[in-house]
Amino acid sequence: MGESISHAPLASPIRWAGSKRKLLPILRSMWRSSDRRYIEAFAGSACLYFNIRPEEALLNDANADLISAYAVLAKNPVKLHARLLSIPVDAATYGEIRASKPSTKFESAVRFFYLNRYCFNGIYRTNKLGAFNVPFGRRTGGFPSIEQWRESSKALRGAQLHSGDFESVVRENVREGDFVYLDPPYAVSNRRVFTQYSANEFGIDDLRRLRSVMDHIDDVGATFVVSYALSKETKVLSDGWFSFRTLAQRNVAGFSQHRRKAVEVIVTNDENRLKVRKKDAKPA
Numbered sequence: 442m443g444e445s446i447s448h449a450p451l452a453s454p455i456r457w458a459g460s461k462r463k464l465l466p467i468l469r470s471m472w473r474s475s476d477r478r479y480i481e482a483f484a485g486s487a488c489l490y491f492n493i494r495p496e497e498a499l500l501n502d503a504n505a506d507l508i509s510a511y512a513v514l515a516k517n518p519v520k521l522h523a524r525l526l527s528i529p530v531d532a533a534t535y536g537e538i539r540a541s542k543p544s545t546k547f548e549s550a551v552r553f554f555y556l557n558r559y560c561f562n563g564i565y566r567t568n569k570l571g572a573f574n575v576p577f578g579r580r581t582g583g584f585p586s587i588e589q590w591r592e593s594s595k596a597l598r599g600a601q602l603h604s605g606d607f608e609s610v611v612r613e614n615v616r617e618g619d620f621v622y623l624d625p626p627y628a629v630s631n632r633r634v635f636t637q638y639s640a641n642e643f644g645i646d647d648l649r650r651l652r653s654v655m656d657h658i659d660d661v662g663a664t665f666v667v668s669y670a671l672s673k674e675t676k677v678l679s680d681g682w683f684s685f686r687t688l689a690q691r692n693v694a695g696f697s698q699h700r701r702k703a704v705e706v707i708v709t710n711d712e713n714r715l716k717v718r719k720k721d722a723k724p725a
């Protein structure tokens with residue numbers, strides 16, 4: 442028999458650069474309980490998913506370590522939490538864990554959650570060889586309580602977890618009545634800005650692929666909501682759809698001195714979802 446699902450909003454169990462926590466009131470108001478299924482193709486910390494806790498969901502991210510860590514949290518929350526709390530928190534231990542190459546899924550998840558919790562600004566960045574290279578952070582806060590951890594685990598058990606490129610996962614899975622949230626990384630063309638994720642994961646050409654995926658979602662009778670930083674590229678995504686602007690905190694280049702309020706554009710194919718609180722939004 443399936444587990445009963447609580448709908449009390451949860452915070453994500455992880456830190457994630459680019460998380461849309463600050464946009465939750467707006468994004469949440471665009472979801473309908475009548476939506477058939479929740480699909481998030483660029484899940485990251487999946488803060489909207491944990492906040493809504495829909496009955497049926499599919500979470501995808503290109504970051505295989507992240508999705509595999511979520512799967513271990515779904516299956517084995519108590520042992521994982523105890524193990525994480527048993528590890529000392531200091532720069533030397535962080536360095537040892539960062540250099541380690543675990544051979545089991547469980548130990549890889551321990552490494553992922555530990556580095557995610559204690560790294561600088563919740564950034565996930567790897568070098569050309571794929572090795573995580575973010576330094577130790579300060580004032581990161583500790584792990585969620587065991588109660589919160591268990592709830593996150595329960596929430597994740599309600600979702601189908603997938604790691605891959607957004608395009609195939611959406612094309613293969615989206616059905617009439619689904620709600621698809623798309624929150625891609627900020628694509629950089631020739632700008633010399635290092636990305637918050639792995640090198641070259643999402644570029645300008647991917648924006649055009651994203652646009653065709655949005656068209657496909659509309660064709661099958663599902664709803665999409667896309668959030669994207671206002672920029673010269675935004676038009677590719679918003680042309681012909683309904684959109685509005687709002688303010689979000691954005692980490693430029695991952696450093697706090699470059700943190701600034703940036704304008705985020707929200708795009709959807711369903712005009713009825715635009716009835717958001719006036720103080721939070723204005724037409725794009």
Ligand SMILES: C[S@@+](CC[C@H](N)C(=O)[O-])C[C@H]1O[C@@H](n2cnc3c(N)ncnc32)[C@H](O)[C@@H]1O
Binds near residue numbers: 462482626642
């Ligand atoms: C802006 S973050 C999503 C943040 C998320 N909405 C949250 O609140 O935490 C973008 C995510 O897209 C993922 N990503 C990058 N390229 C991708 C691709 N081609 N397909 C799927 N996911 C991708 C990154 O690993 C990252 O987690």
